[in-house]
Amino acid sequence: METVAQLILKVLSSLGTKRIYGLPGDAILPLMDAISKQDAIRFIGTAHEMGAAFMACGEARVTGLPAVCIATEGPGALNLVNGVADAYRDGIPLLVLTGQVETGKLYSNAKQYIDQQALFLPITGMTTLFTRPESVVDVIKVAWQKAIGDSIPCHISSPKDILLSPAPVAELPTISPLAPPSIDGDISSIVALLEASERPIIIAGKLAYSFKEKVYRLAEQLGAGIIPGQGARGVFSAQDQRVLSGLGEAHIPPILREADCIIFIGSSPYEHPFIPKEVPVIQIEQRLQLVDHSLRPIYAVGDIQSILGKLLERSVGKNPNLEWQEKLQASQKSFLDIIEAEKGDAGRGNSISVRQFFSLLNQMLPQESIIALDIGEFTHWFDRAFLSRGQQVIISEYWRCMGAGLPFGLGAQLACPEKRVFVLTGEGGLLVTLQEMVTAVRYSLPVIVIILNNGQYALEKHKMQKAAMEPFGVDVYSPDFAGIASACGALGLRVKRPEELRSTLERAFQSNRFTVVDILVDESVPMFL
Numbered sequence: 001m002e003t004v005a006q007l008i009l010k011v012l013s014s015l016g017t018k019r020i021y022g023l024p025g026d027a028i029l030p031l032m033d034a035i036s037k038q039d040a041i042r043f044i045g046t047a048h049e050m051g052a053a054f055m056a057c058g059e060a061r062v063t064g065l066p067a068v069c070i071a072t073e074g075p076g077a078l079n080l081v082n083g084v085a086d087a088y089r090d091g092i093p094l095l096v097l098t099g100q101v102e103t104g105k106l107y108s109n110a111k112q113y114i115d116q117q118a119l120f121l122p123i124t125g126m127t128t129l130f131t132r133p134e135s136v137v138d139v140i141k142v143a144w145q146k147a148i149g150d151s152i153p154c155h156i157s158s159p160k161d162i163l164l165s166p167a168p169v170a171e172l173p174t175i176s177p178l179a180p181p182s183i184d185g186d187i188s189s190i191v192a193l194l195e196a197s198e199r200p201i202i203i204a205g206k207l208a209y210s211f212k213e214k215v216y217r218l219a220e221q222l223g224a225g226i227i228p229g230q231g232a233r234g235v236f237s238a239q240d241q242r243v244l245s246g247l248g249e250a251h252i253p254p255i256l257r258e259a260d261c262i263i264f265i266g267s268s269p270y271e272h273p274f275i276p277k278e279v280p281v282i283q284i285e286q287r288l289q290l291v292d293h294s295l296r297p298i299y300a301v302g303d304i305q306s307i308l309g310k311l312l313e314r315s316v317g318k319n320p321n322l323e324w325q326e327k328l329q330a331s332q333k334s335f336l337d338i339i340e341a342e343k344g345d346a347g348r349g350n351s352i353s354v355r356q357f358f359s360l361l362n363q364m365l366p367q368e369s370i371i372a373l374d375i376g377e378f379t380h381w382f383d384r385a386f387l388s389r390g391q392q393v394i395i396s397e398y399w400r401c402m403g404a405g406l407p408f409g410l411g412a413q414l415a416c417p418e419k420r421v422f423v424l425t426g427e428g429g430l431l432v433t434l435q436e437m438v439t440a441v442r443y444s445l446p447v448i449v450i451i452l453n454n455g456q457y458a459l460e461k462h463k464m465q466k467a468a469m470e471p472f473g474v475d476v477y478s479p480d481f482a483g484i485a486s487a488c489g490a491l492g493l494r495v496k497r498p499e500e501l502r503s504t505l506e507r508a509f510q511s512n513r514f515t516v517v518d519i520l521v522d523e524s525v526p527m528f529l
């Protein structure tokens, strides 16, 4: 007899699911049993459900398709929350499945019961519960469509008795191509503003990975500079004359102040505060929620590709202002000069400086690689000093959760086994999800983790100093990360002196197994904030 749990697996497989990330527990044991009875979907067991949710996010960030994570009821479900919130704030499609107590015990004092729909309500596009075996297939279909259509996490709880019920006769769902996306907004006013502007700058977000040619064509047509948003740092080559440097606390390209029109294309709200007041703003976004009314934008919402197609069709621009073109080129060149000048800066007492590190990284990172970033002060250094050659960068853009970097990297590596995946993290961030090193070794994932270890939560320390507070609670007790990595079965390396940095990184980059490089960096870097 086939169970509902087995049917769920069949449905997910028919929708294209290749992996499920999670950790077992009572309410989902029937699902675990069903996973063991099929080969189409691989189970990736994680050390913590937060790791499972972030790994699913990492996978979905590189594939653009819904990834799936599971957890048991109560504490298991709760442990997923941070990763699901990340997907919600950054517009990442996920299907989140949680176990639940039997239907007869819902809303009771049963062990581990919590109202999981209420728990996930603020961080999902849809949160619901299977209540009858007959509707299971339809409910998954609705959630899947919503996850793709709105690019958002959707959550379903499965009471254990439903999972164990005999499967009803059901047709596997086919997701018909979603209806042609309608475009909401004022294209004519956008065209008029673009026609009138002489000094445009485009800020392109992570969605631009899939249609970077269109973004670039529009930039050429308009004579616009392009600033890659945080989630899009790698989309365009830093050597391209049109591509200005990263935008963030560490560096605001001065030319931004001279723009007479800023065009956000699928970027994250992270970039919004850096926009000079009074400059007319155009926003082209996938979802209405991302329209930032405080910028008083003229906006178009919907399928970004179609919107760009319409702008290209209407031949907006076409006579780029030559003076602006020269200024853009000069700005790009002067930025590269700054980074070149900084690259030799040593740390105090001949210690390693982050600048030296980024200069080496720029030379050594393979083009076809993925870089998963954690959050910290080093992230701002990355924004400033990373010179992209087209690598893909993934980051918790707007949720900005410490600890996301390692599981992002593991999920991305599972989805893209042919690519090299690097995780760039501080020691503080790594400690949040350190246990997933075990997952990396267990599944032989050859990810390279680079720790910029300054022994402190530098970002928070510097914020306190800037606000004239006494830095407190900002020291990090760093264990021997290389030793921990070795104990997990990984290659662990530690480097303290500048002269050892290149050879250690070379050794790590040649490794074909999970590798952790702990780089002790000078903590006295200039602060940006």
Ligand SMILES: Cc1ncc(C[n+]2csc(CCOP(=O)(O)OP(=O)(O)O)c2C)c(N)n1
Pocket (backbone or CB within 6 Å): 375, 376, 377, 378, 379, 400, 401, 402, 425, 426, 427, 428, 429, 430, 454, 456, 457, 458, 459, 460, 476
């Ligand atoms: C879960 C979570 N807790 C706290 C923070 C606040 N926070 C942001 S960056 C940071 C410091 C990160 O330290 P580390 O990884 O060592 O990087 P560093 O700033 O030293 O470069 C903290 C505490 C956060 N973003 N997420």
Ligand SMILES: [Mg+2]
Pocket (backbone or CB within 6 Å): 376, 426, 427, 428, 452, 453, 454, 455, 456, 457, 458, 476
């Ligand atoms: Mg630190």
